[in-house]
Amino acid sequence: NTYALILAGGSGTRFWPLSRDSRPKQLLNLFGDNTLLNQTISRLEGLIPKENILILTNELQIDAVRQVASELPAENIFAEPAKRDTAPAVALGIGLVAARDPEATMVVLPADQLIQDVDSFQNVLKDAVTTAQNNHALLTIGIKPTWACPSFGYIERGQRFQGAESALENPPFEVIRFREKPNPQLAEQFIAQGNFAWNAGMFIWSIPTVIQELSEHTPELAKFIGELRNSSDINATVAAQFPSLTPISIDYALMEKASRVLNIEASFDWDDVGSWISVAKYLNEDEQANRTNTELIEVDSQNNIVFTKNKEKKIALLGVDDLIVVETDDSILIANKHQADDIKKIVSKLPPEL
Ligand code: GDD
Ligand code: MG
Incomplete structure (x- = not known):
């Protein structure tokens, strides 16, 4: 089974006075009548069934998220009891998915991006899911960079991947390293070097693979997932343990350290609309x-x-x-x-x- 985890708990400061802590970028009607969160859900139509789409947010935003995501089952929308950045949020998501299907493949998606070419987005995700399932790898999606933006993650691409998926129309690449938010000079170097892509902030992996990688590189989160899986009352375990997890993003906590990362180039339009x-x-x-x-x-x-x-x-x-x-x-x-x-x-x- 394939699940999607939508991360929708970021704070909104760049769009003040339209955005507030209770209403960050993904909940604004910046582009017509649909919020970015709503578009993120709609883009999965036909690819991932609604009952397999989970959303993680926080207490301040959950009412607004529930309204926007009213077509999802209510039990698929969760509020984190504290703000701990994306690594603990992703770990919680992994625990929730593992409770439903311990062998599932999971697509982690940010809620705050503008992507219009839905067909091409779905094709890339399908290829990423297949590659992740067959190769015990953490899949990333690469965006062709247009300038040395220091507020993205950068993926240094190696050779074409040599497995069966090299026959895909848009085949994966090996990843030499993943570098989150480099300083401006380093970002310039990456752009000059040429084989770097921006990280789209989407991750695709199977539950066993990501748990294995977390236990090597971020044991605190692997342990938390283990506790969730053994828990008879997940909400109580989350309330007791989540607030004391180390605040860090998944990019620093896992992606910069993981040993088996692959990358597929996005063939769709992508805009992080940051300001x-x-x-x-x-x-x-x-x-x-x-x-x-x-x-x-x-x-x-x-x-x-x-x-x-x-x-x-x-x-x-x-x-x-x-x-x-x-x-x-x-x-x-x-x-x-x-x-x-x-x-x-x-x-x-x-x-x-x-
Ligand atoms: N549930 C939850 N809890 N969601 C969160 C939290 C949290 O504590 N913090 C952030 N999010 C959500 C945001 O709402 C957004 O949808 C997503 O997680 C990514 O978080 P950002 O805070 O927006 O990350 P970023 O933009 O600085 O960096 C990430 O995205 C870039 C592309 O837009 C990284 O993955 C970069 O490597 C990447 O280039
Ligand atoms: Mg962002």
């Missing part, structure tokens, strides 16, 4: 290169990004360039476009109710 700048690409553009989701009134104003939750409210710009203007029910952000990555500095100054 208002990247969202702007998907908004309407007016003659002055302003990007907006509303009817903007503009005089002598260029290259601005204007997003409003209340489209009936008029927004007018006069003689300003390169701004980000975001308007919600309770807040307004006016920022210099070149500081889009610093919005988190604003968030750290906000009163708790915002």
